[in-house]
Amino acid sequence: MARQPLAGEPRARVLVAGASGFAGALAARLVWRHPRLELAAATSRGEAGARLDRLYPRHRVPVELRELDLDAAGSLDAALVAYPHGAAAGPVAELRRRGLVVVDISADLRLHDLAAYERTYGEHGAPELLAEAVYGLPEIHRERIAAAKLVANPGCYPTAALLALAPLAAAGLVDDVVISAASGVSGAGRGGGDRLHFVSVAENFSPYAVHGHRHAPEIEQELAELGSRASATFVPHLLPLDQGLLASCYARLRDELTEEELRGLYAERYGDEPFVEVVDEPPGVRDVRDTNACRVNVALDRAARRALVFAAIDNLWKGAAGQAIQNLNLMLGLPEGEGLS
Amino acid sequence: MARQPLAGEPRARVLVAGASGFAGALAARLVWRHPRLELAAATSRGEAGARLDRLYPRHRVPVELRELDLDAAGSLDAALVAYPHGAAAGPVAELRRRGLVVVDISADLRLHDLAAYERTYGEHGAPELLAEAVYGLPEIHRERIAAAKLVANPGCYPTAALLALAPLAAAGLVDDVVISAASGVSGAGRGGGDRLHFVSVAENFSPYAVHGHRHAPEIEQELAELGSRASATFVPHLLPLDQGLLASCYARLRDELTEEELRGLYAERYGDEPFVEVVDEPPGVRDVRDTNACRVNVALDRAARRALVFAAIDNLWKGAAGQAIQNLNLMLGLPEGEGLS
């Protein structure tokens, strides 16, 4: 259980699998510039041979993408896997078998309940991993993450919604909640065809997946673990911007609280958190862009007895690759924020 | 009470007061190109002397803005007043005194209850008008608008929220509702300073007025008139786009309905409405840009017993100037959609 602090060893050797997607490419960049990690390999299923600094000039990672070679990976220390859901579980199992510490950025290992997974995503590729995987939201599961060899990195919407609601849920205050959230386009990934063409998104704003987004079971699982078995309605919207996600949460409270009491709950829970910033005004997604921060603001609608909680993150950072590094730092015994400033 | 059908007279002579703002300028353009109206004068308090086609090249209205001359206005038939709230009531009273039919696009006459007005906006400039003014949402008050000489044009958020909720509210089904809405920047007007500078808005998305937006009492007044005394939570957000507004409404239902029953309610209420389009998929604001349409979609979250209703409008059209023309058409006995296609 004691972390190997890597003393003596200068850098842990890290594989980023799926580095041609938005989250994987950022993960590769964060590893590349991390003072205690080495980008040992960056792989892509579809674009092996391409250079990352051609695909993503702004990341400036002068590395050629390769095919994933599991046997060669056996000599490495850790892996970040940024595959589409359904495709990750198999390679993650192989990497674990070879002894690597793994953060899975996909959705494959986030749900503890196999049935819930299969209802949401279809057949599971490695159900035996579900018991081992720790849900990688450090602000809720820090200790368990630090002791884990396998972490399931949360979805972007759950990250923001759970950070918005955790202080209330842990206090057993949430009766019912509406989560009306909005994400920039990078959250939807590089595929997507016409729907993500510039012309479809620019000057537009619309809800989607209104009959049940895949992230809903994940939010419910964690709210329940925190102690809130509230009914939850979750609807995402697509924003005409690249990076940024806002969860606007409307939580009906079981008790009457003042706004000061509400604010006190948040200050207390997040006072020492390195990446949660409790602020006095509603945050904008621009405030947290290109950072691993989550900005949270809470207000009270007294007449409706509702807490209004707004949490802003960068969907690619705290909502994906940044949080993966935060988790990996914890797993490797490194300072939690190393390489993230 | 019988409308003067303007037979014989080719065009009603219309004044647009406050034509240098976004809503007023569009109102002037719509009057300018309207086959049965004549733009007799366009006025501005701060920019008299400027030409509208310099201020708004895309509107192509080759007209010089003037100071408002109430006496000269006495010879006209109708006025659209697009002043800031607080500044409209006085001139509206003067125009009414001179016999003009008036649509007030400001907020001054929307609330029937003077106390509610004063809590929200401060002292009222012409409280005697409140009794006369009809709330100008044709889909709810068409008959009364057609018989009115003075109409208070609804706010942009209330227009979308009320069109989203009217079928449910009128059926007494709404127990409680969260309205999480978002508007493009033109909804905030030409002023606004730093907050509306391109650099503040681009790539950003944030809630505002979370402790009570001025449009909330207006929404509550009309929901109550429709028959729903539900508690309502309303939070607006600022979108990084010019024109467009989406109201995402989460209404807890008193009864268990199926989604088909829900859809039936909407089809029935809006089947004959010229400007409400009930659609099968959640609308995007781009779908209604530069039109007077409101697109509405309803879905059911059965587990939470909530109707999810999404209404998209162009905040400058159906949310302001377009609806003002629709109201004026009704008041003048013209076809309701004249000049709006």
Added chain:
Amino acid sequence: MARQPLAGEPRARVLVAGASGFAGALAARLVWRHPRLELAAATSRGEAGARLDRLYPRHRVPVELRELDLDAAGSLDAALVAYPHGAAAGPVAELRRRGLVVVDISADLRLHDLAAYERTYGEHGAPELLAEAVYGLPEIHRERIAAAKLVANPGCYPTAALLALAPLAAAGLVDDVVISAASGVSGAGRGGGDRLHFVSVAENFSPYAVHGHRHAPEIEQELAELGSRASATFVPHLLPLDQGLLASCYARLRDELTEEELRGLYAERYGDEPFVEVVDEPPGVRDVRDTNACRVNVALDRAARRALVFAAIDNLWKGAAGQAIQNLNLMLGLPEGEGLS
């Protein structure tokens, strides 16, 4: 050669082929709402069976796309063909054979010189049409268009650049010209993959095709016809917006002119043009969005003896579908601007 004025016949029956692309879909919408045309069929090679109002909700054309049926098309009056270059010439030949008047929105028939075409685009599918096709820029070739049965609709960049330069070129004044142009994303079409993903385009601006864009030979051909055999450098850039194109033209002059003389040349040439607006200030692309107008402004850099000419169009309207309707109106003897306001 005499136009059949369609007297008696209420509407010409028009086929739009390739109506699932941006230009074709707008062409279908413009035909749909045109008072003298009937949208007899809208076809798509890849999306037959889909409804246009699903693909393009904002166009509100409640029509199902079909496969192109050339034999059925034989009974129609006219066709607008919006296929990709290379794919149009064959169907255009077939439609002409069946007697339809055709406007080809593709690039296939714009170049009179087969060799120039083949250097630029590859093998030609129906070289026999080149002699018949008239280059469809009404401001240069109005008479010939009105007499034609087959018109090659100009490219978006050539439309703006030629309207910017025609008064100078026709006066033999242009010694040398740099055309630095920029277009919104819709100009690049629905395909394009990653390059046109929202995330690639937003917050970005870059030149492309710097070693020779396909529109360059078209510009040179027409400048030469106007009387200017100047060397021309043309570089396009991609703008982070949907519709809009600006050609910034820097033309070295053979003679010393005053700015007044320059402005006089433009006023004279374009004074009676319905769709060219000569303005005093540099135009923005927003000024002409969703219109068939081209706004032109000219200034003099006396020290460098250069005319600076800026022409703004909507690349989908005057740069594609709008101009196609303008051409079709001329060909059918209808008022030139019918259906375009």
Added chain:
Amino acid sequence: MARQPLAGEPRARVLVAGASGFAGALAARLVWRHPRLELAAATSRGEAGARLDRLYPRHRVPVELRELDLDAAGSLDAALVAYPHGAAAGPVAELRRRGLVVVDISADLRLHDLAAYERTYGEHGAPELLAEAVYGLPEIHRERIAAAKLVANPGCYPTAALLALAPLAAAGLVDDVVISAASGVSGAGRGGGDRLHFVSVAENFSPYAVHGHRHAPEIEQELAELGSRASATFVPHLLPLDQGLLASCYARLRDELTEEELRGLYAERYGDEPFVEVVDEPPGVRDVRDTNACRVNVALDRAARRALVFAAIDNLWKGAAGQAIQNLNLMLGLPEGEGLS
């Protein structure tokens, strides 16, 4: 002339004057996080008393703005002055008198020729400084900057244009040049009123200052110093994005070169430059956002005997505050890129 290497002293104490504007606020942030500099004071003429992290949440500089106190400033080591042109010269003179090393980000000291300044900007507040001030483009004047106590930080357009053209100008190759440039909105500053309102800029693109932008004399001065007395035409355009600037330069060459020779010139001149990246493809402004890099690409239009050179910078970094830090690093004997990665 020998730099005081600050050995022993941990950090130079730096004043940022005018820290409420876009460039000044970024300068304050860069000083704040710089390992060898201390943000001793951040001042504002109009917003003293406000906190920087309220005005610019994303910069996260928890510092209160103060009034400029010249006497207190006497104890500091250096100042970055980000005042509007015309307002800087006086305070800069005072700060120099008190012994501070100064980088003036305003335009006041960029032109060596007082008459040229006065034609462009009006009366000069401290003409005696012109002789002392060194033009702060390190890639041209590195040695002189390192020896200077007073540096005039270049304008954003000149920075990009000069980096694009320096290899050609220094080789005496430029006969004539057109610089067609485009900048994001932050380049125009926080003021600007309606013109910079989101609604004016979004979805728009237009040239401005076509009869002579203030940056033109600066470009000409430096091209002449490099050895090119070419005629130059410079036109800026306003882009619908926040940060980013592209200079598209079309330079007619005195000699016939191959593209390889051209590329060789750039590789040679910039091979060792830490902040100039010569690339094979035309750069996008997004590639350099939030960095101090300038990306340059050169191509040949052989037919017109023109070099096409594209240089992309972030107008607030390499075009203003980033370059100011680069200059200050040189002046203080620090590593040139310290605090800029």
